[in-house]
Amino acid sequence: MLALRLARGSAPLALLRRLLLAGAAGCVGFLLLAALAHASADPSGGRAAVLRLAWCAVPLAATVQLAVAVARADPAARPRSGLSAAGMGPARLPTLAATSAAVAGLLGSALALAVFLHLRGDISGLPFDGAAAGPLAGGRPLPLGAALTLLTVVPGVAALASALAVRRPMPPPRRDLVPPGDATAALAIARAGAPTPAPAGLPWGTALATAGIALAAYGGDEAPPAAADGWLPLHGVLGGVAAGVVGGWLLIAAGIVLAGPGLVHVCGLLLCGGRPGVMRLLAGRTLQDEARRLGRPLGALAASGAGLLGAVELDGLREFGPLGTLGTGVVLVCAVGTVATVAVEARAERRSAIATLLRLGAPRGLLRGAAALRAATLLALVLPLTWLTAFLFTLPAGH
Secondary structure (H helix, E strand, O other): OHHHHHHHOOOHHHHHHHHHHHHHHHHHHHHHHHHHHHHHHOOOOOHHHHHHHHHOHHHHHHHHHHHHHHHHHOHHHOOOHHHHHOOOOHHHHHHHHHHHHHHHHHHHHHHHHHHHHHHHOOOOOOOOOOOOOOOOOOOOOOOHHHHHHHHOHHHHHHHHHHHHHHHOOOOOOOOOOOOOOOOOHHHHHHHOOOOOOOOOHHHHHHHHHHHHHHHHHHHHHOOOOOOOOOOOOOOOOOOOOOHHHHHHHHHHHHHHHHHHHHHHHHHHHHHOOOOOOHHHHHHHHHHHHOHHHHHHHHHHHHHHHHHHHHHHHHHOOOOOOHHHHHHHHHHHHHHHHHHHHHHHHHHHHOHHHHHHHHHOOOOHHHHHHHHHHHHHHHHHHHHHHHHHHHHHHHOOOOO
């Protein structure tokens, strides 16, 4: 009840994030139900049924990442004196975050079930009744227990991940300030304190991506997946591609995500290299401080964009299929939403430091220039990383 009251009184941006999470959870629930319907209609499908179910793993991971970002950015999940007086101290905040994520996930799952039954033809009297009865195995019995179990996967995993994210919050950025003695206040603040240690994910991410490249290169000897019915990209995009190659793609994407914080930290180090001015120092130190927060969402965005570029290169989206388009759209929307949520959260936590800089005489143009330099640096990182990942995706297919 407290979670519902806090959701009702939240700011419009917080409500929009929860609605985005509910929509993503609903789309993943629909994909899971579609895979269940295909498996129940063709029990001997075996390999194709497993591929359809595995296709839902990537949208599920993107939705869980969005849920974690929403939980960390939610004002209701932060310690407050009023909540502490009501018995909701820091020890019970994970429960509140898990409840909020579960409510959003259950709302999306309920909507997914209604749309799924309507497109199957089980619910009549509305437009597009039974429009997808064939691909969704309309008229065939659907295991109710299995359907309800699948629909609880997204809310359950999102709730667990949100609780863990709030229980182990992101370490706050360093804001060591040195009282300046002249007009170069911003320069003194930028130089204050030692840079934060580099994240340890860069070598592990590189190793994981290298293992993915090797697996994709040597996975072509396996049997290709079975042809699909046009609703998933198993015939066009993945036609003739072995399961080992797909596993290699997943390892490459995981390596890019894992290496993201280290890459952002390196960008901050490069900005601070040489004889930097005030603007470069401010931008570089901020990127180093926020590398752990921004790195993985940016890596996920690069991997998602690379997957879309690779699909265009391999198939031109001719046979991507409605369910393939839905899954890809969920991944891209969740990746963009996660990056936007993390950016808004980071900006909110920089307000006190920005206010201090303004009080010490730093011009607003300097702060805007540092923000623009950070954005340009991250864009210069994401675009080549996306192209390189897409190149690695299409390399085993000879493109």
